[in-house]
Amino acid sequence: MIDLNGKNILIVGASSGIGAEIARKVAEQGAKAILVARREKELKDVCRSIGEDKAAFYSADISDCDVIEGLIAQIVSDNGKLDGMVYSAGIVDDVPLMFLDHDRLLKTFNINYFSFVECVRQVSKKKNYNSGMRIVAISSVSSLLGEKAHTSYAASKAAIDATVRCLAKELYEKGIVLNSVQPGMIRTRIYDEFLEKMGDDGSANEAILKNQYAGIGETVDVANAVAFLLSEDSRFIVGSSLVIDGGTSSSSAS
Secondary structure, eight states: OOOOTTOEEEEESOSSHHHHHHHHHHHHTTOEEEEEESOHHHHHHHHHHHOTTTEEEEEOOTTSGGGHHHHHHHHHHHHOSEEEEEEOOOOOOOOOGGGOOHHHHHHHHIIIIIHHHHHHHHHTSGGGEEEEEEEEEEOOGGGTSOOTTOHHHHHHHHHHHHHHHHHHHHHHTTTOEEEEEEEOSBSSHHHHHHHHHHOTTTHHHHHHHHHOTTOOBOHHHHHHHHHHHHSGGGTTOOSOEEEESTTGGGOOOO
């Protein structure tokens, strides 16, 4: 059993999907789950499903990096120093190059990347964390693959993986460990929107499964891996990107 008893784990982007499942998983393993996202109603629902004695939530738009310092300070004041953080916030904005202007790129990078770096910067201040803190970023197997019109999302996730490798070396001296995970297609709202956009005649799902031959992943598949990386059992995994993609990156299918 993964043991997270007595730990304070911050999950950024926890109102639905992978983030919400991670919040439930860490609470099951004994941690206090501290949830952050924009949508207050959804946050309340996730907290209720966990149990209010095991969770707390803060509604904030972390795409604005300027709010993050005050938010982290408030969370630590209310709950005590942090033992872990998971960054699960992100958006997908698939457009061809003709429409990929600076503003669109900036919107994706603001939430997918810049706010991640600022969250790490703030939680790694001595007053905000306990030694042995573990940080996990939700990246994507898209950072390893090429897909038409997927540039901004893939680039932002590749930036996360590169940053994790760099910051892992820098922050290990402070007793902080960083890693990322790279999920493939997971059954979330993004998956549903992809099927809707492609036309739900089964062909889109079939195309995914040619590469992701182990099937469509579930949010719990990612949550299990993240909980392990947050635990002391993963102490020798540092600065790594763990692939959780149902075989996609090993597939030779086109």
